[in-house]
Amino acid sequence: MVVLRAGLCPGLTEDMIQLLRASGIRTVVDFVSSDLEDVAQKCSLSYKALVAVRRVLLAQFSAFPANGADLYEELKSSTAILPTGSPSLDQLLDSGLYTGEVTELMGAPGSGKTQVCLGIAASVSLGLKQHVVFLDSTAGFTASRLYQMLQAQTEDEEEQARQVLGRLRLCFVLQLEALQRIQVVRVFSIYELLSALQELRDRLSQQVVSSVGPLKVVVLDSVSAVIYPLLGGRQSEGLALMMQLSRELKTLAREFSLAVVVTNQVTRDSSTGPLKPALGRSWSFVPSTRVLLESREATWDKATTRRVASLAKSPRQPTGIQVELDIG
Amino acid sequence: MQREVGTLPLAPALRARLAAAGFQTAQELLDTGPCGLSKEIGISREEALEALQVVRQECHGDAARTAGESGATRRCTALELLEEEQTQGFIITFCSALDNILGGGVQLTKITEICGAPGVGKTQLCMQLAVDVQIPECFGGVAGEAVFIDTEGSFMVDRVVDIAAACVQHCHLIAEAQQEQDHWEALETFSLENILSHIYYFRCRDYIELLAQVYLLPEFLSEHSKVRLVVIDGIAFPFRHDFEDLSLRTRLLNGLAQQLIIVANDHKAAVVLTNQMTTRIGQSQSMLIPALGESWGHAATVRLIFHWDNSQRLATLYKSPSQKESTIAYHITSHGFRDVQPPAVTHSAEGTELNPRKRPRTEEEEK
Numbered sequence: 001m002v003v004l005r006a007g008l009c010p011g012l013t014e015d016m017i018q019l020l021r022a023s024g025i026r027t028v029v030d031f032v033s034s035d036l037e038d039v040a041q042k043c044s045l046s047y048k049a050l051v052a053v054r055r056v057l058l059a060q061f062s063a064f065p066a067n068g069a070d071l072y073e074e075l076k077s078s079t080a081i082l083p084t085g086s087p088s089l090d091q092l093l094d095s096g097l098y099t100g101e102v103t104e105l106m107g108a109p110g111s112g113k114t115q116v117c118l119g120i121a122a123s124v125s126l127g128l129k130q131h132v133v134f135l136d137s138t139a140g141f142t143a144s145r146l147y148q149m150l151q152a153q154t155e156d157e158e159e160q161a162r163q164v165l166g167r168l169r170l171c172f173v174l175q176l177e178a179l180q181r182i183q184v185v186r187v188f189s190i191y192e193l194l195s196a197l198q199e200l201r202d203r204l205s206q207q208v209v210s211s212v213g214p215l216k217v218v219v220l221d222s223v224s225a226v227i228y229p230l231l232g233g234r235q236s237e238g239l240a241l242m243m244q245l246s247r248e249l250k251t252l253a254r255e256f257s258l259a260v261v262v263t264n265q266v267t268r269d270s271s272t273g274p275l276k277p278a279l280g281r282s283w284s285f286v287p288s289t290r291v292l293l294e295s296r297e298a299t300w301d302k303a304t305t306r307r308v309a310s311l312a313k314s315p316r317q318p319t320g321i322q323v324e325l326d327i328g
Numbered sequence: 329m330q331r332e333v334g335t336l337p338l339a340p341a342l343r344a345r346l347a348a349a350g351f352q353t354a355q356e357l358l359d360t361g362p363c364g365l366s367k368e369i370g371i372s373r374e375e376a377l378e379a380l381q382v383v384r385q386e387c388h389g390d391a392a393r394t395a396g397e398s399g400a401t402r403r404c405t406a407l408e409l410l411e412e413e414q415t416q417g418f419i420i421t422f423c424s425a426l427d428n429i430l431g432g433g434v435q436l437t438k439i440t441e442i443c444g445a446p447g448v449g450k451t452q453l454c455m456q457l458a459v460d461v462q463i464p465e466c467f468g469g470v471a472g473e474a475v476f477i478d479t480e481g482s483f484m485v486d487r488v489v490d491i492a493a494a495c496v497q498h499c500h501l502i503a504e505a506q507q508e509q510d511h512w513e514a515l516e517t518f519s520l521e522n523i524l525s526h527i528y529y530f531r532c533r534d535y536i537e538l539l540a541q542v543y544l545l546p547e548f549l550s551e552h553s554k555v556r557l558v559v560i561d562g563i564a565f566p567f568r569h570d571f572e573d574l575s576l577r578t579r580l581l582n583g584l585a586q587q588l589i590i591v592a593n594d595h596k597a598a599v600v601l602t603n604q605m606t607t608r609i610g611q612s613q614s615m616l617i618p619a620l621g622e623s624w625g626h627a628a629t630v631r632l633i634f635h636w637d638n639s640q641r642l643a644t645l646y647k648s649p650s651q652k653e654s655t656i657a658y659h660i661t662s663h664g665f666r667d668v669q670p671p672a673v674t675h676s677a678e679g680t681e682l683n684p685r686k687r688p689r690t691e692e693e694e695k
Contacts, residue, residue: 003350005359027350109625110647121406134406139438139589140629143410145650179407186403188590194335195386196403228623229583232575237340244334265626278623 003027009056011049019043028057075100078257082130082216085123085153088323089116092309093289094316097259099216102249102286106264106277107293112307112325113263114140116293117219120261122149126178130216134184135196137225141184150175190226190241197248204256215258220249222263224278231279239282246286262287277312289314293325333357336386338379345369354383417470419461419557419598421453422495423667425656429645430630436470436556436598439588439627443603443618444634448641449660450602451482454559456665457600458527459492461557464514467499472556472597473526475548477541480562483529492523494663528552535566539580542587549595556597558588564604564619578623585627601628640668 003026006014023042025031032054040047081096090096097103097120105113118141121132134141154171187193204215227245230238253260265278277284277292284290290313296306310322331354333346349368351357357365357380366376418433427433434440434457442450458476463469476483499518503511528548532538538560549555563584571577592599606619618625618633625631631647644655657668 003356005356108622109628110631110653114649137586137589138626138629139593140649141409142650143406143413146406147410148650176407179410180405182406184404184406184409186593188586188593191335191337195331198331198335222626224623225582225586225626229579229586232579240334244332248335265623267622275622 004031009053009060011053011056016043016045016049016053019045028061032057080216080257080259082120082124082259083127084116085119085127085149086116086325088325089291089309092291092311092317092321092323094314097217097261098289099257099259100253101288102246102253102260102262103289103291104262104264104277104287105291105293106266106312108266108275108295111293111295113293114138114221115145116325117221117261117263118142118146119149120217121182121219122146122153122178124217125181126150126153126174128216129177130181130214132182132217132219133200133215134182135193135218135220136184136186137188137193137220138222139186140221143179146182147175147179150178187226190230190245193220193226194241194245194248197245197252201248201252201256204252215256217259217261218249218252219261220263222265223283224265227279228265242279242283246283250286266292284313287313331355331387336383338382342369342371342375342379345371354387357383358387416596417465417468419457419470420463420468421456421665422460422498423656423658423665425667426643426658426665429643429651429654429656430632430648431651434557434598434600435630436596437592438629439585439592439599439601440630440632441601441603441618441628442632442634443605445605445616445636448634448636449658449665450634451480451561452487452660453665454561454600454602455483455488456491457557458559459488459495459523459664461598462518462523462526463495463499464518466508466510466514467502470556471554473528473552473554474557474559475528475530475545475555477530477532477538477558477560478562479532479538479560479565481531482561485524488524488527489520490662491664492520496520496523526554528555532566535571535580538563538566539584542584542591545587545591546594549591549597553595555595557600558591558597559600561602562604563601568604568619574621578621581620581624581627585624588627 004012004017004020006012006017008028020026020031020039020043023039025034025039036047036050036054039045040050078100080099082099083096084090084093093103105116107113117134121134124130125132151171154174185196187196200218223245227238227242230241232238249260249262252258264283266275267278268275277290290311292310292312294308294310296308307325308322309325311317311319313319333343333351333354336343336354338346346357346369351360360368362373362376362380365371365380366373369376371379416436418427418430418435420427420433421430442453444450454476458474461470461472461474463471465471496515496518499511499515503515530541532541542560545558567577567581588599588601591597603624604619605616607614608617616635618631625647628647629649630645633644633646635642635644640657641659642655642657645651645653659666659668
């Protein structure tokens with residue numbers, strides 16, 4: 001609902017706006033939806049000028065329809081599938097994280113969500129040599145653990161580096177470069193998060209290549225930590241901010257072909273009810289894929305815990321598939 | 329700036345009016361100016377001016393950050409974080425098994441939660457940490473001060489005196505064994521009176537006082553910049569009784585957790601919380617789980633659960649971003665928190681250099 005202002009389009013002058021406002025037309029929507037002959041009579045403006053203005057406003061503010069074939073071609077050329085660093089998780093996600101979509105990982109505390117996020121950052125940065133932005137709202141990001149994961153992954157790739165002299169130094173240099181490609185932003189409140197996302201969008205659209213580079217993944221750990229303090233009670237402000245956040249994340253994913261990964265908590269309805277994802281039904285429409293992480297005690301050996309990931313929502317695979325994860 | 333009006337930190341009523349009037353981006357607000365704004369929405373000139381101040385601040389912050397200045401954001405690469413982490417110290421607990429499973433001790437800039445049944449040793453560990461944070465750097469400590477927020481009234485000064493005396497004696501013995509100059513200099517300031525005077529004690533009687541104290545912490549910490557540990561002994565107690573509205577409790581606890589994370593991060597302090605246990609009754613058995621609900625479990629970065637096993641005290645690491653889950657046993661002696669058996673005596677000469685706070689144990693001290 002944009003307010004009509006002088007200079008919005010070539011034919012719109014200040015006096016026209018005053019006349020329109022006098023007859024109750026203040027925003028673009030009012031203008032476009034009103035009967036122009038009527039308006040021309042009431043405000044004594046030229047009908048042709050009004051039609052010209054309407055055409056320009058429609059061109060500026062309406063969305064363009066596209067047909068399915070064009071959309072398919074566009075998606076084929078711009079979507080990438082990124083490996084998550086864990087083959088079983090890739091299998092669950094139909095070969096990896098899809099760019100242009102929001103994927104959600106949910107689980108109880110200690111189930112391994114931050115570990116999976118670190119694994120994704122390590123695999124994308126080391127294997128694909130792409131940049132990663134990690135938005136951390138729980139202070140759970142431990143760089144030494146990330147370094148451990150990078151070391152484990154470079155050992156796998158050692159085969160390729162076998163011919164190169166100074167193999168150890170090469171591995172070390174690869175790890176350092178991988179660490180430099182991961183940018184960590186600490187955001188501890190919803191407004192900080194929104195302004196960090198806005199800043200990321202500005203940088204990407206201005207294509208300041210040096211700082212961000214070819215960005216492919218944005219990880220947000222966790223979204224419920226910043227939204228929970230606002231939900232509930234009698235105000236609906238929390239819900240509005242949550243929807244704003246979801247819009248920002250989806251626009252980022254779609255416009256710049258990024259894969260957005262989000263982590264979420266689980267809650268119970270009552271003390272004995274089943275576990276369900278936090279943030280309610282409104283948030284459940286935002287991610288297109290949802291994975292539930294659980295850690296189950298293996299009954300024969302109390303020392304090891306099995307970590308199981310199950311697919312709760314997916315546009316491509318049947319839900320209910322379960323795989324075992326190995327968090328090194 | 330293309331910031332949407334909905335994402336700016338303005339009051340909800342003001343935001344609703346702006347949306348009704350048709351403003352969408354921050355740029356439109358700034359273009360209109362205070363007089364135009366107050367006329368359009370029907371608010372006073374002063375309110376319009378204030379709102380525009382907030383908008384301008386946000387947009388200038390964004391612009392500065394986009395242009396590449398570091399500003400006040402907490403943005404850095406993983407490599408810089410790794411270097412920071414490697415130079416950061418840990419707060420040791422004097423129980424080497426516990427330090428090992430924690431990866432060196434209680435980490436700074438993270439929230440550690442200790443859950444346990446009554447009498448298992450949570451407050452003892454908190455008092456031990458309040459003394460250990462003050463160990464000088466040459467002995468392997470972080471040389472900081474401590475803030476102790478007590479909600480249950482279980483802080484006993486006589487016990488802290490015992491623990492501090494044992495710690496000072498331990499450091500004296502190390503200094504005698506290693507005979508280095510800076511050790512003796514550090515010991516001059518590491519005395520019982522000094523230790524006690526650097527523990528700042530607050531007593532909060534209900535949840536409102538606790539919330540107020542936590543929200544006032546940043547100011548206190550900016551005056552006392554050497555504080556490296558904040559202990560809240562009994563975060564469950566004020567929230568468990570007399571609370572009818574559970575959703576309000578969840579909201580308050582989550583807001584509290586975020587505030588504590590900000591404090592831990594900005595002032596490079598470790599935050600330690602103690603929690604109580606509650607019973608969950610399942611289909612066939614009942615088990616003890618940490619109190620305050622499911623969502624509180626996400627607030628702490630590191631979670632330790634203390635429990636009994638036939639008169640042996642055990643500590644389990646349940647949640648940590650960098651260490652595996654494991655269980656160890658510990659003891660509480662008159663000197664404080666200690667291991668169950670003394671660690672193996674190292675006969676090689678390098679043993680003393682590797683670990684400045686350990687000294688070779690002699691026979692008469694083993695208990």
